[in-house]
Amino acid sequence: MIRTPEEVMKGGAAIVEAGIKEESRAQGHYLTGAMQNSLSVVAGRFANARVVFGTAVDYTHYVNKGVAAGKIPFQQGSGAGKSAYIEGLRQFFILKGLSDKEALGAAFATAKTHKKEGMPSKGSYAHSSTGQRTGMIETAMRKKEPQLDAHMSTGFDSLVEYEFQKCKSETV
Numbered sequence: 001m002i003r004t005p006e007e008v009m010k011g012g013a014a015i016v017e018a019g020i021k022e023e024s025r026a027q028g029h030y031l032t033g034a035m036q037n038s039l040s041v042v043a044g045r046f047a048n049a050r051v052v053f054g055t056a057v058d059y060t061h062y063v064n065k066g067v068a069a070g071k072i073p074f075q076q077g078s079g080a081g082k083s084a085y086i087e088g089l090r091q092f093f094i095l096k097g098l099s100d101k102e103a104l105g106a107a108f109a110t111a112k113t114h115k116k117e118g119m120p121s122k123g124s125y126a127h128s129s130t131g132q133r134t135g136m137i138e139t140a141m142r143k144k145e146p147q148l149d150a151h152m153s154t155g156f157d158s159l160v161e162y163e164f165q166k167c168k169s170e171t172v
Contacts, residue, residue: 003162005050008155009043013052015148017041019140020054027136028127029063031095062119066134069118074111086111 021036029035038057044050073085089107090100098106113121120133132139141148 003159005156005159006044008152008159009050009052011151011155012148013041013043013054015144015151016052016141017054019144020137023130023136023140023143024063026128026130027132027134027139028124028129029133029136031092035060035063064134064137067114067119069115072111072114072118074115076112076115 017039020039024030024036035057038060039054040056041052041054043052074083086104086107089110090103093103093106093110094100096103110121113123124133125131127133130139
């Protein structure tokens with residue numbers, strides 16, 4: 001039986017977290033599971049309020065919102081010795097099974113495409129089973145809203161009933 005508002009909120013947080021994980025995979029944002037495993041939705045007390053908040057690895061924002069072509073940190077022929085962006089793409093392609101040399105070539109090709117089209121690129125939509133590549137958090141919230149509403153309603157009804165029974169038994 002649910003006895004505290006925090007228990008109700010934690011159940012709601014778990015619904016939201018599961019929804020974001022499901023939607024991110026459906027949109028094709030899954031390789032190692034690092035982003036999904038980094039998701040943490042926490043419910044509890046903060047000062048005099050009850051709050052629910054979530055955290056995730058920093059790049060989750062870019063996956064969720066996308067990146068405009070003009071914001072891609074790549075300049076072809078710049079002569080820059082190292083680029084965290086290129087290195088991240090290279091590591092991605094290594095995880096996909098390419099050799100180091102192939103991964104570096106794929107990283108530069110992808111960077112050129114991102115610089116032209118932004119992220120997500122047009123070709124990346126082939127990896128999505130939903131036809132979407134951005135908005136995973138908002139989509140998950142919309143899809144889980146009926147389940148979340150039902151959980152919260154039932155949970156708080158249970159909490160009120162628990163408190164009522166407690167008072168009723170105290171007055172007898």
